[in-house]
Amino acid sequence: MAQSQDNTQEPVAGRAPLIVGGYDFRSLTEAVAVPVERKTPIGWWFFFLPSLAMLGLFGVSIGWLFWEGTGIWGLNNPVNWGFAIVNFVFWVGIGHAGTLISAILFLFRQKWRTSINRAAEAMTIFAVMCALVFPGIHVGRVWVAYWMFPLPNQMDMWPNFRSPLIWDVFAVSIYGTVSLMFWYVGLIPDLATIRDRAKTRIRKIAYGIFALGWRGSHRNWLHYERAYLMLAGLATPLVLSVHSVVSMDFATAQLPGWHTTIFPPYFVAGAIFSGFAMVMTLMLICRVLFRMEDIITMRHLENMAKIMLLTGCMVGYAYGIEMFIAWYSGNPYEQFAFANRALGPYAWAYWIMVSCNVITPQLFWFKKMRNHIGWLFISSILINIGMWFERFVIVTSSLHRDFLPANWDYYQATFWDFASLIGSFGLFFTMFCLFARFLPMVATAEVKTVLPEADPHQGEELVRVVPAGSGVEPSPQAAPAGGGGA
Amino acid sequence: MGLMTLDVPEAAAGYSHYGVLARFETAKVLYRACEAVRDAGYSKWDALTPFPVHGLEKAMGLKPSKLPFLVLATGLSGAGLGFALQSWVHIKAYPLIISGKPLFTWPAFVPVTFELGVLGAALGAVLGMFAFNKLPTYHHPLFRSENFTRVTDDGLFIAIEAWDPKYDDHDTAEFLSGLGAVEVEHVPIDDPAEDGDGGGAA
Numbered sequence: 001m002a003q004s005q006d007n008t009q010e011p012v013a014g015r016a017p018l019i020v021g022g023y024d025f026r027s028l029t030e031a032v033a034v035p036v037e038r039k040t041p042i043g044w045w046f047f048f049l050p051s052l053a054m055l056g057l058f059g060v061s062i063g064w065l066f067w068e069g070t071g072i073w074g075l076n077n078p079v080n081w082g083f084a085i086v087n088f089v090f091w092v093g094i095g096h097a098g099t100l101i102s103a104i105l106f107l108f109r110q111k112w113r114t115s116i117n118r119a120a121e122a123m124t125i126f127a128v129m130c131a132l133v134f135p136g137i138h139v140g141r142v143w144v145a146y147w148m149f150p151l152p153n154q155m156d157m158w159p160n161f162r163s164p165l166i167w168d169v170f171a172v173s174i175y176g177t178v179s180l181m182f183w184y185v186g187l188i189p190d191l192a193t194i195r196d197r198a199k200t201r202i203r204k205i206a207y208g209i210f211a212l213g214w215r216g217s218h219r220n221w222l223h224y225e226r227a228y229l230m231l232a233g234l235a236t237p238l239v240l241s242v243h244s245v246v247s248m249d250f251a252t253a254q255l256p257g258w259h260t261t262i263f264p265p266y267f268v269a270g271a272i273f274s275g276f277a278m279v280m281t282l283m284l285i286c287r288v289l290f291r292m293e294d295i296i297t298m299r300h301l302e303n304m305a306k307i308m309l310l311t312g313c314m315v316g317y318a319y320g321i322e323m324f325i326a327w328y329s330g331n332p333y334e335q336f337a338f339a340n341r342a343l344g345p346y347a348w349a350y351w352i353m354v355s356c357n358v359i360t361p362q363l364f365w366f367k368k369m370r371n372h373i374g375w376l377f378i379s380s381i382l383i384n385i386g387m388w389f390e391r392f393v394i395v396t397s398s399l400h401r402d403f404l405p406a407n408w409d410y411y412q413a414t415f416w417d418f419a420s421l422i423g424s425f426g427l428f429f430t431m432f433c434l435f436a437r438f439l440p441m442v443a444t445a446e447v448k449t450v451l452p453e454a455d456p457h458q459g460e461e462l463v464r465v466v467p468a469g470s471g472v473e474p475s476p477q478a479a480p481a482g483g484g485g486a
Numbered sequence: 487m488g489l490m491t492l493d494v495p496e497a498a499a500g501y502s503h504y505g506v507l508a509r510f511e512t513a514k515v516l517y518r519a520c521e522a523v524r525d526a527g528y529s530k531w532d533a534l535t536p537f538p539v540h541g542l543e544k545a546m547g548l549k550p551s552k553l554p555f556l557v558l559a560t561g562l563s564g565a566g567l568g569f570a571l572q573s574w575v576h577i578k579a580y581p582l583i584i585s586g587k588p589l590f591t592w593p594a595f596v597p598v599t600f601e602l603g604v605l606g607a608a609l610g611a612v613l614g615m616f617a618f619n620k621l622p623t624y625h626h627p628l629f630r631s632e633n634f635t636r637v638t639d640d641g642l643f644i645a646i647e648a649w650d651p652k653y654d655d656h657d658t659a660e661f662l663s664g665l666g667a668v669e670v671e672h673v674p675i676d677d678p679a680e681d682g683d684g685g686g687a688a
Contacts, residue, residue: 166598208624212622216637223619454539
């Protein structure tokens, strides 16, 4: 294809296609399958081994926590929730962009999602895994963590379904389950690809088992596509509900700084914002490492930057409106909580949050910055830092100074707090490395549908419009003759 | 014939082949060919493609999937069971009186009811899709074709099964060639000798 390689061109006339580099079905399969099939590249170990070491640190910090108790963390009397809940909200939020890409953009028929949805969904699952660890370990007495579930027990005791904390258990675990099913359904055709290309018997069996004997029958595709559409339709309200429920953990409390009605939409916007930043970070690394610059193109990156700009502005608006409502409410405790947030002992965290989350994405107003790989990478890291601090600010700055000054204290994280934060990144990146090594990173079957030659009516537009005047469908008798000619 | 294998009709014992497999070069030609096979009155046939060719169900004359009805049923069951569980827990099993509020606090049950409804619907969608598609089907005669490995790469196929009333070993193959097929082959129905290195799934 001797076409312009710039698929971000404005206006769209003459814009290069979504997938550049002149791929056909076969070379696309090749590009996605080869990283799974070739010998493990050295570069992969550079990412995998440090991740594994961090995961080891996670194991040690959890083991020490179980042995010694939550006293190893920096928790104190007003600040009973520390890094564990901050990390939990952070990781659940990261997951949300994956579902947004896989479900919401699917419903909106955004074809560009196909190149990144597989990796984004994988990211969702790993992020939810990281998130689920924290409520599990921060209950203190982990051996009774099963009390969170409605299981019959010898005490005849049941969970309190009026509490947002139990809603959270259901929301997050069902979110994890549905995301996993959505991801697996999407993987089936591509696992079949790896199965059919397998050279060794072990590969054929291993991938074959998970491919379920998929053979691309259109009678199967019919149900498959319907199931996929419905999963997308189900995941969309689900993902919005999950972070709303998470936000209610805070919003239903009476604490100034938490007790605000803006929390559910504000948390959802922030979740998508941070998740897109994480997808951006991962994709920028993967597309270079696996030579997929033509599949995960500039246009994909630019679109993600635009979503980051939008959600960044929404988050900035929420920060502003929180301040305004605190003042407008006339409630002195509310006013104090927000003045304390911006000017008190945690002002440093607040301003890190504002500069990373509100100011950083503003540069995406300029096309030059949206197309600048270096800036995209730096800003995605900054936004993730900012979004982690957002949760830190919400949790600690609200808790550390409540109604009675006699209760006030300052929360200082300990080594083990940081160890579990870093360790959760170890879990996340270890899983992601394994995914990138052993599973097709791009939803090949879906990307094929957006290649121009996948359209069975390619170049027929005019023919189909003109005979419409006669009021009849093109006659079926004409079809065999036409088909035979090709 | 169990869940894991193809349901070949009883009468299949009398057939020498599973059927004819034809490969087409482009989605456009495949689409036209499907229309022609449909109009020729074949009923036991299938199009096999590496990706869902949009609108092919129209060309094949297939009815829309009935999966949504199943999903509605499992979704409502999930939500109903969830609501019943919460009501039972708070009214009967473990009544907690908080601030003199009633035991049946249904607004507080909405989030968990919703989540369990979604879980039920999603399980219905995935497991229903597996059931409708008879997945897993690890053994299928088509996997015996060496060519057929291309179905997950770039191969666009039509397979007409031997037990179709209109099927004829020779004429059906000719018919498919006439529709623009680039490769046409007869697929064996069962050949234990090939079991060792046959293409396809384990």
